[in-house]
Amino acid sequence: MRVRQGATLTDLAEKINANPAALVTVLFHLGEMATATQSLDEDTFALLGAELGYNVQIVSPEDEDRELLESFDIDLEPDEDDANLVPRPPVVTVMGHVDHGKTKLLDAIRSTDVVAGEAGGITQSIGAYQVRVNLNDEKRPITFIDTPGHEAFTAMRARGAEVTDIAILVVAADDGVMPQTVEALNHAQAANVPIVVAVNKIDKEGANPDKIRGQLTEYGLVPEEYGGDTMFVDISAKQRLHIDELLEAVLLTADAALDLRANPDIDARGVTIEAKLDKGRGAVSTILVERGTLRVGDPIVAGSAYGRVRAMFNEHGENLTEAGPARPALVLGLTNVPSAGDSFIVAPDDRTARQIADKREAAERAALLAKRRKRVSLENLTDVLKEGKVDTLNLILKGDSSGAVEALEDSLLKIDVGDEVALRVIHRGVGAITQNDVNLATVDSAVIIGFNVRPAERVSEIADREGVDMKFYSVIYNAIEDVEAAMKGMLKPIYEEVDLGAAEIRQIFRSSKFGSIAGSIVRSGIIKRGAKARLVRDGVVINGDLSIETLRREKDDVTEVREGYECGINLGFKDITEGDVIETWETREKPRD
Ligand code: GDP
Numbered sequence: 043m044r045v046r047q048g049a050t051l052t053d054l055a056e057k058i059n060a061n062p063a064a065l066v067t068v069l070f071h072l073g074e075m076a077t078a079t080q081s082l083d084e085d086t087f088a089l090l091g092a093e094l095g096y097n098v099q100i101v102s103p104e105d106e107d108r109e110l111l112e113s114f115d116i117d118l119e120p121d122e123d124d125a126n127l128v129p130r131p132p133v134v135t136v137m138g139h140v141d142h143g144k145t146k147l148l149d150a151i152r153s154t155d156v157v158a159g160e161a162g163g164i165t166q167s168i169g170a171y172q173v174r175v176n177l178n179d180e181k182r183p184i185t186f187i188d189t190p191g192h193e194a195f196t197a198m199r200a201r202g203a204e205v206t207d208i209a210i211l212v213v214a215a216d217d218g219v220m221p222q223t224v225e226a227l228n229h230a231q232a233a234n235v236p237i238v239v240a241v242n243k244i245d246k247e248g249a250n251p252d253k254i255r256g257q258l259t260e261y262g263l264v265p266e267e268y269g270g271d272t273m274f275v276d277i278s279a280k281q282r283l284h285i286d287e288l289l290e291a292v293l294l295t296a297d298a299a300l301d302l303r304a305n306p307d308i309d310a311r312g313v314t315i316e317a318k319l320d321k322g323r324g325a326v327s328t329i330l331v332e333r334g335t336l337r338v339g340d341p342i343v344a345g346s347a348y349g350r351v352r353a354m355f356n357e358h359g360e361n362l363t364e365a366g367p368a369r370p371a372l373v374l375g376l377t378n379v380p381s382a383g384d385s386f387i388v389a390p391d392d393r394t395a396r397q398i399a400d401k402r403e404a405a406e407r408a409a410l411l412a413k414r415r416k417r418v419s420l421e422n423l424t425d426v427l428k429e430g431k432v433d434t435l436n437l438i439l440k441g442d443s444s445g446a447v448e449a450l451e452d453s454l455l456k457i458d459v460g461d462e463v464a465l466r467v468i469h470r471g472v473g474a475i476t477q478n479d480v481n482l483a484t485v486d487s488a489v490i491i492g493f494n495v496r497p498a499e500r501v502s503e504i505a506d507r508e509g510v511d512m513k514f515y516s517v518i519y520n521a522i523e524d525v526e527a528a529m530k531g532m533l534k535p536i537y538e539e540v541d542l543g544a545a546e547i548r549q550i551f552r553s554s555k556f557g558s559i560a561g562s563i564v565r566s567g568i569i570k571r572g573a574k575a576r577l578v579r580d581g582v583v584i585n586g587d588l589s590i591e592t593l594r595r596e597k598d599d600v601t602e603v604r605e606g607y608e609c610g611i612n613l614g615f616k617d618i619t620e621g622d623v624i625e626t627w628e629t630r631e632k633p634r635d
Pocket of ligand 1: 138139140141142143144145146147190242243244245246277278279280281
């Protein structure tokens with residue numbers, strides 16, 4: 043008898059065709075108290091199973107998924123004949139302390155490989171890119187994950203996606219080893235990923251590369267020149283010094299420490315690096331092929347998203363017809379947006395792809411609905427806690443890209459305020475907040491957090507009616523602060539954001555003197571000159587930090603315009619288009635209760 047992780051007596055009862063209440067009683071006589079809807083651990087199930095004559099085993103979600111795929115005759119770990127394996131490029135993640143130059147380094151590397159005549163080199167940021175490096179007169183590719191930092195690396199690993207072969211640890215020579223340097227190297231070492239150290243900012247006064255070597259030796263990274271096996275390269279990301287040497291060191295380390303080979307002649311399998319919803323193109327995902335070759339037309343499944351590869355692009359914006367091992371590619375054609383870290387596989391046919399996706403979605407939903415609790419808001423969490431109604435703050439996270447959602451989730455889950463209250467992310471996704479999210483929040487008493495996204499049409503009203511709390515942020519740190527404060531029971535909001543009104547842009551006037559004027563109609567409330575504003579396009583916040591700089595009716599400057607009237611608004615922001623919504627608000631002091 044097999045039950046999934048987090049299963050309850052009710053789940054077991056259903057499987058063995060028994061009455062849940064009867065199982066509660068049986069368990070009680072065995073000396074264990076549990077309700078019918080409480081998740082039980084393996085030992086408790088084993089105890090109960092022994093009494094009832096079943097051998098109850100708990101299956102992890104991973105095992106369950108593997109079994110699901112096997113039921114469709116998809117084997118994730120087929121035996122590979124050594125003869126079929128060919129060398130593949132290493133996949134590299136850049137890590138290090140904040141401000142030590144990770145982003146600058148990725149920029150510098152991106153521009154190393156600009157082939158003459160190839161205008162602009164890498165034109166698109168698709169979440170990963172490949173450059174070619176000369177080593178011993180041979181041009182060899184290296185793949186870079188374009189999200190610096192160990193957060194994304196760890197979040198992917200947590201989902202079972204081990205894409206990184208080598209980590210470049212950036213340490214600023216004028217600063218030295220810092221907390222996140224150590225964190226990054228711990229993560230890399232835990233994942234058994236070899237490290238190449240880039241000692242950065244050697245152009246700066248006070249740079250002391252030798253000190254860095256000494257410091258890192260204490261953490262087990264012994265430089266080659268001291269007899270160790272870690273390559274250190276002194277660079278300046280800003281002045282683009284020694285970038286080639288660094289890339290060579292990556293290849294040399296890969297050759298010495300790793301056997302990077304894959305079979306290109308089988309159905310592709312790989313990982314989703316990044317995914318988002320694009321207005322014109324639908325779900326746009328960047329995938330990294332781990333083995334096999336992905337081709338346009340292949341039916342694929344990534345997490346619970348599926349579809350047929352309609353088109354693929356590389357980081358130069360060029361069309362690809364196929365993508366082999368370690369090749370990142372932008373893929374169009376999925377029906378919905380997978381999460382960063384979701385693995386993808388090529389399915390035998392469209393129907394199978396869809397069935398796998400549907401089954402996964404059903405499994406996720408079942409897991410989500412496994413627990414139901416009372417509704418809470420960030421503000422009343424402490425009261426609810428006092429009454430003993432809740433010990434978990436359930437959150438639903440929605441954001442403008444899967445990377446942002448992963449990062450937010452990762453940071454939120456790190457909040458630790460002791461044992462009394464835990465945090466659980468019951469659902470996450472990309473795009474506007476939908477009615478479905480609100481429904482889930484109702485069932486599970488969750489608070490919805492929107493990161494750079496807004497509710498879809500009419501969803502605010504539904505949330506209001508259902509008493510579901512929605513919070514909007516554009517800075518991860520602010521979200522963390524609020525959630526942490528709520529968990530600590532210290533949230534005493536003194537100021538609150540009060541929505542003033544919204545206007546829809548109907549027409550755009552370009553004026554040399556005033557810039558872009560948004561000819562708009564006020565859809566709700568009022569628009570006030572000087573009010574804070576955000577620009578929303580299809581439910582996604584394009585810019586959340588604007589204000590109504592000028593406001594006109596006909597030719598006159600006015601201080602406010604009411605619902606139903608037309609006006610000209612200057613936001614001091616150029617990227618506006620017809621159909622955009624300008625939402626305005628002001629902060630008001632909120633009386634404490
Ligand atoms: P990250 O937080 O690790 O991604 O760091 P950034 O790449 O954003 O760099 C942080 C700051 O350091 C920026 O102001 C960069 O211009 C500066 N910086 C990065 N690399 C160098 C370098 O090699 N030399 C100097 N002088 N400044 C650098």
